[in-house]
Each structure stands twice: as structure tokens, then as C-alpha cells.
Amino acid sequence: MKLLVYSAKKFEIPFIRKANDDRHSITYTKDALDSETAFQALGYKAISIFSGDDASGIVLEKLWDFGVRFIVIRSTGFNNIHIKPAYALGLKVANAPNYSSHAIAEHAVGLLLALNRKLILADRQVHQYNFLLDDLMGQNLYGKTVGIIGTGNIGAVMVKIMNGFGCKILACDLEPNINLVELSNVTYASLEAVCRKSDIITLHIPLSYENHQLINKKRLGWMKKNTIxxxxxxxxxxxxxxxxxxxxxxxxxxxxxxxxxxxxGIFFKDNSGIGIKDGQLKKLLSFPNVLLTPHQAFVTEEALENIAQITIQNLNEFEEGKTCKNELGYETLIL
Incomplete structure (x- = not known):
């Protein structure tokens, strides 16, 4: 099958090539999918997209007219694709679930440790030969209460890691994981209780209509003044x-x-030469107690290998007319 891979990044292409093993005819483009780049899919029966690509209704209609019948997403989240119009058109769509829960959870822990122990500031000071400790005070994680919102695959790994640090764990999820309660001393509570009682709060939920801006002014107001x-x-x-x-x-x-x-338009590209126009993002980056990484949590060798294998397997199953276990059906509607 002819496959066009949108938003292809140099570091992931070798993994896709290895997983494909010359089965499908694959073309790579660094361009993201949107209404203007959809024409590139002309002559391709399948496309692969990433989380930042625009697969809204208008774009999907263009893809269908160009002959695209299959969309394989190289991410677990699929809030960027409008499943309802895809379903109505007859497009078959599959995502890449559970490619590496450890990669994401471990990155979350990395962010937490870097913020808590002022590692970025310490590194900057030391490189300037400043070895003072005055502004580098953090806190022990041991004994702190960690609120974990969402205890699916990634959240469950986060629970186990924080339990290993000796933290008290509160969790919030529509479907509590009994195994976590028994094995990791998790206490499930309401969202309000988690926000009010936690010293650290980590988010591990998909973006959906219900979860859009879940952490808003009201819920931020519930949090402690030192909450990370x-x-x-x-x-x-x-x-x-x-x-x-x-x-x-x-x-x-x-x-x-x-x-x-x-x-x-900002992430996944080098804007160092031209800067950015997003005033909100500029302001966010101006705070010394904010650490933002460029959507890199999935960038581990193991995760990229799994994503590639799942993506190609989804395509294989579509081509063979088999039931694709990762296909997103009508019941998975988000938008």
C-alpha cells in the first residue's frame, strides 16, 4: 500500500523503515497535515499523522476525494482528528495506544525533579562558575502527597514510581484501579480532594470534551500555594x-x-531565528518556576520502536481486511 507520512521527523524515520521491512511504499514529508498540505496525499491510499496534524472535517473530506481510505496515527491521543466525519466518510482510523507508558511517566518525574531541586538554575549557575546554594532549596519527595489525575496505563506507572519515592498517593479516575489500591497504597478521591490535599499533581488523562480545561481557575484555586x-x-x-x-x-x-x-506552528520546529508571536507562551516561559519541554516525552528508542511497529501493524491489518484491534470506531468519538 502507498503510505504518506506527514510530520515525519528525521529521528523516527529509521524506526518506521525498519518496522515496514519494505512491505509498503512509504513517502515522508516534514509538512504537517492541514487544508493546504492535504493535496500531497493525492495518489496515496493511506496516510500517517502525528498529534499536531489537523485532521478536521474539511481536511478529511479533501483526503477522501484524493483517494485516501486509511489513517494511522503515530500517537495514543487522537483529539486532533474528527472521528465522526471520518466515520461518516468511510475512512478507517487507528491509533498507537500503549506504545510506552514508562517513557511518558518517567519524563513527568524528570520534570518534577528538575523543578523541585532547581536543577536548571543550578546548571546555569555552575556554568557561570557560581557555586552558591542560596536559591537552590527544594523539598524531599518522601512523605509528600502526590495527586495523580488519571490512572490508566501512564498514570499507573506514575503511581508505582511515586510509591517508590515513599509518597502518599491520592488518585482521581472514573474507573479506579483496584490493583493500585492493593499494591501501591493508592487512595481514590474526588478531583476537589486531590487538588486541595496534594503537594504535587500530575495529569495523565486524554483530551476530550469533558476534560478540556479541566484544570481551570476554580481548580487552581483549590491547590496549595506550593503545589507543583x-x-x-x-x-x-x-x-x-x-x-x-x-x-x-x-x-x-x-x-x-x-x-x-x-x-x-510552534512546536516541532526551530524558531530560534525568527522567534514566536504567541504572547501567552512568551509569558509562560518568563516564569522561573516553569519548565516546558517541546513535546519530547515520547522520544525514547523504545517508544519510537513501538510506535513504528504498531503503526505498520495497523496498516497491515487494514490492507489484509482483518479486524484492526486499534481501529477507532464510532464509540470512540471525542469531537
Missing amino acids: LINTSRGAIVEHKALLQALEEKRIGAYGADVYEKEK
Whole structure:
């Protein structure tokens, strides 16, 4: 099958080539999918997209007219694709779930440790030959209460890691994981209780209509003034206008994230020469207690290998007319 891979990054192409093993005819483009680049799919029966690509209804209609019948997503989240119009058109769509829960959870822990122990500031000072300790005080994680919002595959790994640090764990999820309660001393509580009682809060939920700006002004107001908030899920789960206000008024301790609500056109490209126009993002980056990484949590060898294998396997199953276990059907509608 002819496959066009949108938003192809140099570091992931070798993994895709290895997983493909010359079965499919694959073309790579660094361009993201949108209404203007959809024409590149002309002559391809399948495309692969990433989390920042635009697969809205208008784009999907163009793809269908160009002959595209299959879309394989190289991510677990699929909030960027409008499943309902895809379903109506007859497009078959599959994602890449559970490619590496450890990669994402470990990155969340990295953000937490870097913020708590002021590692970025310490590194900057030492490189300037400043070895003072005055501004580098952190806290022990041992004994702290960690609130984990979402205890699916990634959240469950986060629970186990933080339990290993000796933390008390509160969790919030629509479907509590009994194994975590028994094995990792997790206590499930309401969202309000998690926000009010936690010293650290980490987000591990998908972006959906219900979860959009879940962490808003009201819920930020519930948090302790020294709370460290970590987000490796999706940027739009946090209301950034309210977040900026909370940071400015010092109503939370710190914010660490691998995602941003308006990544399109900014993330996955080098803007160092031209700068950025997003005033909100500029302001976010101006706070010393904010650590933002460029949506890199998935960039581990193991995760990239798994993503590539799952993506090609999805395509194989579509081509062979088999039931694709990762196909997103009507019941998975988000938008």
C-alpha cells in the first residue's frame, strides 16, 4: 500500500523503515497535515499523522476525494482528528495506544525533579562558575502527597514510581484501579480532594470534551500555594489564562509541562531565528518556576520502536481486511 507520512521527523524515520521491512511504499514529508498540505496525499491510499496534524472535517473530506481510505496515527491521543466525519466518510482510523507508558511517566518525574531541586538554575549557575546554594532549596519527595489525575496505563506507572519515592498517593479516575489500591497504597478521591490535599499533581488523562480545561481557575484555586503541577498529557487540559494568573499571583508553586494548548506552528520546529508571536507562551516561559519541554516525552528508542511497529501493524491489518484491534470506531468519538 502507498503510505504518506506527514510530520515525519528525521529521528523516527529509521524506526518506521525498519518496522515496514519494505512491505509498503512509504513517502515522508516534514509538512504537517492541514487544508493546504492535504493535496500531497493525492495518489496515496493511506496516510500517517502525528498529534499536531489537523485532521478536521474539511481536511478529511479533501483526503477522501484524493483517494485516501486509511489513517494511522503515530500517537495514543487522537483529539486532533474528527472521528465522526471520518466515520461518516468511510475512512478507517487507528491509533498507537500503549506504545510506552514508562517513557511518558518517567519524563513527568524528570520534570518534577528538575523543578523541585532547581536543577536548571543550578546548571546555569555552575556554568557561570557560581557555586552558591542560596536559591537552590527544594523539598524531599518522601512523605509528600502526590495527586495523580488519571490512572490508566501512564498514570499507573506514575503511581508505582511515586510509591517508590515513599509518597502518599491520592488518585482521581472514573474507573479506579483496584490493583493500585492493593499494591501501591493508592487512595481514590474526588478531583476537589486531590487538588486541595496534594503537594504535587500530575495529569495523565486524554483530551476530550469533558476534560478540556479541566484544570481551570476554580481548580487552581483549590491547590496549595506550593503545589507543583505536572502536565504530560495535552496542553488544553489546563486553562492557560488561569494558569498564568495563578503563577503571577504565586498561588501555585511551579508548573512543569511537555505540552502546550497551542502547539501548532510552534512546536516541532526551530524558531530560534525568527522567534514566536504567541504572547501567552512568551509569558509562560518568563516564569522561573516553569519548565516546558517541546513535546519530547515520547522520544525514547523504545517508544519510537513501538510506535513504528504498531503503526505498520495497523496498516497491515487494514490492507489484509482483518479486524484492526486499534481501529477507532464510532464509540470512540471525542469531537
